[in-house]
Amino acid sequence: xxxxxxxxxxxxxxxxxxxxxxxxxxxxxxxxxxxxxxxxxxxxxxxxxxxxxxxxxxxxxxxxxxxxxxxxxxxxxxxxxxxxxxxxxxxxxxxxxxxxxxxxxxxxxxxxxxxxxxxxxxxxxxxxxxxxxxxxxxxxxxxxxxxxxxxxxxxxxxxxxxxxxxxxxxxxxxxxxxxxxxxxxxxxxxxxxxxxxxxxxxxxxxxxxxxxxxxxxxxxxxxxxxxxxxxxxxxxxxxxxxxxxxxxxxxxxxxxxxx
Amino acid sequence: xxxxxxxxxxxxxxxxxxxxxxxxxxxxxxxxxxxxxxxxxxxxxxxxxxxxxxxxxxxxxxxxxxxxxxxxxxxxxxxxxxxxxxxxxxxxxxxxxxxxxxxxxxxxxxxxxxxxxxxxxxxxxxxxxxxxxxxxxxxxxxxxxxxxxxxxxxxxxxxxxxxxxxxxxxxxxxxxxxxxxxxxxxxxxxxxxxxxxxxxxxxxxxxxxxxxxxxxxxxxxxxxxxxxxxxxxxxxxxxxxxxxxxxxxxxxxxxxxxxxxxxxxxxxxxxxxxxxxxxxxxxxxxxxxxxxxxxxxxxxxxxxxxxxxxxxxxxxxxxxxxxxxxxxxxxxxx
Numbered sequence: 001x002x003x004x005x006x007x008x009x010x011x012x013x014x015x016x017x018x019x020x021x022x023x024x025x026x027x028x029x030x031x032x033x034x035x036x037x038x039x040x041x042x043x044x045x046x047x048x049x050x051x052x053x054x055x056x057x058x059x060x061x062x063x064x065x066x067x068x069x070x071x072x073x074x075x076x077x078x079x080x081x082x083x084x085x086x087x088x089x090x091x092x093x094x095x096x097x098x099x100x101x102x103x104x105x106x107x108x109x110x111x112x113x114x115x116x117x118x119x120x121x122x123x124x125x126x127x128x129x130x131x132x133x134x135x136x137x138x139x140x141x142x143x144x145x146x147x148x149x150x151x152x153x154x155x156x157x158x159x160x161x162x163x164x165x166x167x168x169x170x171x172x173x174x175x176x177x178x179x180x181x182x183x184x185x186x187x188x189x190x191x192x193x194x195x196x197x198x199x200x201x202x203x204x205x206x207x208x209x210x211x212x213x214x215x216x217x218x219x220x221x222x223x224x225x226x227x228x229x230x231x232x233x234x235x236x237x238x239x240x241x242x243x244x245x246x247x248x249x250x251x252x253x254x255x256x257x258x259x
Numbered sequence: 260x261x262x263x264x265x266x267x268x269x270x271x272x273x274x275x276x277x278x279x280x281x282x283x284x285x286x287x288x289x290x291x292x293x294x295x296x297x298x299x300x301x302x303x304x305x306x307x308x309x310x311x312x313x314x315x316x317x318x319x320x321x322x323x324x325x326x327x328x329x330x331x332x333x334x335x336x337x338x339x340x341x342x343x344x345x346x347x348x349x350x351x352x353x354x355x356x357x358x359x360x361x362x363x364x365x366x367x368x369x370x371x372x373x374x375x376x377x378x379x380x381x382x383x384x385x386x387x388x389x390x391x392x393x394x395x396x397x398x399x400x401x402x403x404x405x406x407x408x409x410x411x412x413x414x415x416x417x418x419x420x421x422x423x424x425x426x427x428x429x430x431x432x433x434x435x436x437x438x439x440x441x442x443x444x445x446x447x448x449x450x451x452x453x454x455x456x457x458x459x460x461x462x463x464x465x466x467x468x469x470x471x472x473x474x475x476x477x478x479x480x481x482x483x484x485x486x487x488x489x490x491x492x493x494x495x496x497x498x499x500x501x502x503x504x505x506x507x508x509x510x511x512x513x514x515x516x517x518x519x520x521x522x523x524x525x526x527x528x529x530x531x532x533x534x535x536x537x538x539x540x541x542x543x544x545x546x547x548x549x550x551x552x553x554x555x556x557x558x559x560x561x562x563x564x565x566x567x568x569x570x571x572x573x574x575x576x577x578x579x580x581x582x583x584x585x586x587x588x589x590x591x592x593x
Binding site (some may be wrong): 025051052056081083084085088089091093095096097098099100106109112113159162163166 | 471473474477478479480481482483484487489493495496498543
C-alpha cells in the first residue's frame with residue numbers, strides 16, 4: 001500500500017512568483033524522507049505540492065510532474081480531492097476538529113470516503129487507528145470527549161490517527177513536532193519509525209537531529225537569496241548527508257554555519 | 260549587566276521619583292476606564308429594570324381588575340385578560356417562528372456563499388448589499404409588502420392551499436381557498452423574514468470567516484470537497500454563532516410593529532392557518548393599532564400585553580443561551 005513518488009522538473013509558482021524551482025526527487029516506498037533547510041527555502045511548499053494542498057492558496061500552480069507509482073498527480077483528469085484521499089497530511093500545529101469527539105475525529109476522513117460504516121466496524125477502526133498512533137491506552141476511556149481537551153502531543157497523535165484511518169499511500173508531515181515538548185516529540189518520532197513499515201513518509205523538519213534520528217534519506221533545500229526561488233541542493237542517504245555531503249552549502253548548514 | 264540590576268533593585272530615590280511621575284496618570288486612566296465599563300454594565304441593568312418596573316406598574320390596573328372584559332371592548336365577551344393576551348402571544352410567536360424558518364436557511368446560505376464560495380470582489384459587494392437591506396425603514400417594507408409582494412404571493416398561497424392544504428399550516432378557508440387579498444400571516448412572515456435577513460446573514464458571515472484556517476486545511480487534507488469542508492469544519496464551528504444570530508433575528512421579528520400592522524388582517528384565534536386572513540395578531544401591532552383610541556384601563560391592558568412580550572423575549576434569549584452553552588466543550592473556544 002505504500003507507494004513511491006517521483007517528482008520531475010517541478011516548478012511551483014504563487015501567481016507569477018516562482019517559489020520552488022526545478023526539483024527532481026525520488027521517494028522510496030516504506031521509507032522516511034526528511035526535508036531540511038532554512039526558512040523560506042520552499043520545503044513546505046514542495047511537501048504541500050505532493051498532495052496538491054498548496055492549491056488552496058489562490059494563484060498557486062505547478063509545472064513539471066509528480067508521479068505516484070507512475071500516475072501523474074497533476075494529470076488533466078486527476079481530481080485534487082482524490083489525491084488528498086490517497087496522501088494523508090499532518091500539520092505543524094495539531095488541528096483536531098474541536099467540534100468532534102476523539103472517536104469522531106478519527107472517523108472524520110473515513111466518513112468522507114465511505115459514508116456507510118457499521119457501528120462495529122467504526123469502533124474497530126477507531127481502536128486500530130488509535131493503537132497505531134500509540135494513543136489508544138491514553139484515550140480509550142474518553143473517546144466521546146472532545147479532542148481539544150487532550151495535550152498538544154496527544155492531539156498531534158490524534159491527527160496522525162485521523163490521517164492513517166483512511167489508509168493513505170503516503171503520509172506527509174509538515175514540522176509535526178515543532179509545537180511539542182521533547183517527551184511528546186519522542187513519542188511522535190517512535191511512531192514515525194513504526195509507521196514506516198506501512199507507509200511512505202515525507203517529513204519537513206527544522207530540527208536536524210530529528211532528521212538524523214528518523215529518516216532514511218534527507219533532502220536539503222536552500223535558496224540563493226531573498227526573493228529567489230528555493231531549490232533542492234542535494235538528496236542522499238541520511239548518513240551520507242550528515243557525514244560527507246557533496247555540496248558546500250549542505251555542509252555549512254548541517255554544521256550550523258548558517259540557517 | 261548594569262541595567263538589569265538597576266531595574267530589579269533600584270536605589271530608593273529614583274524609584275520614588277518614577278512612582279510619583281508615572282503612577283497617578285496610569286492609575287487615573289485605569290480607574291476611569293473601570294468606572295466607564297462598570298457604569299455601562301450597570302446602565303444596561305438599570306434600563307432593563309426601569310422598563311420592567313414601568314410595564315408592571317402601568318399594567319397593574321389591568322392585571323388586577325376582575326371585571327376587565329366589561330370595561331375594555333376588544334376583550335371577548337365574558338373573558339379575562341388572558342383571552343386577549345393568550346391569542347396575542349400565540350400570534351406573535353407563530354409569526355416570528357415562521358419568519359425565522361424562512362430566513363435562517365436563506366441567511367446561512369448567503370453567509371456561506373460570501374465567506375466560502377464567492378470570488379472576493381463579489382463577496383464584499385454582496386455583503387454590502389445585505390447590510391444595506393438592514394437600513395430600509397420597516398414602514399417601507401410594510402408598504403412594499405402590501406402593495407407589491409402581497410398580490411404576487413396570492414397565487415403561490417393558493418397553490419399551497421390547493422396542494423398542501425392537508426398540512427394544518429396551509430389549510431385554506433371554508434371553501435379551501437387562500438385569502439385574497441392575502442393579508443395573512445404567511446405574507447407577514449415573508450416580509451419579516453426579509454427584514455431579519457441582514458442581521459442573521461451579517462453575524463453568520465462573521466462567524467464563518469472566523470473558522471481557523473488550520474481546521475479548514477485539516478478537512479481539505481482528508482480529501483474533503485468544498486461542501487464537505489463546510490459541513491465538517493465550518494458549520495459545526497459556526498453553530499453557536501448562527502444560533503445567536505437567529506435569536507437576534509427572532510428578537511426583531513417578535514417586536515416588529517409597522518410591517519405587521521400594515522400587512523396583517525388581525526384576529527384573536529389560536530389558529531395555525533397561515534393562509535387565511537383575520538386569524539392572528541401580534542402583540543406589538545395590536546398595541547400600535549389600539550393605543551391612540553384607548554382609555555386609561557385600555558392603555559393599561561395594552562401595557563400588560565407589552566409585559567408579556569418583554570417576558571417572551573427574555574425567555575427566548577435564555578433558551579438561546581442554554582442551547583449554546585449545552586455543547587460548550589465542543590464549541591472550539593477551548
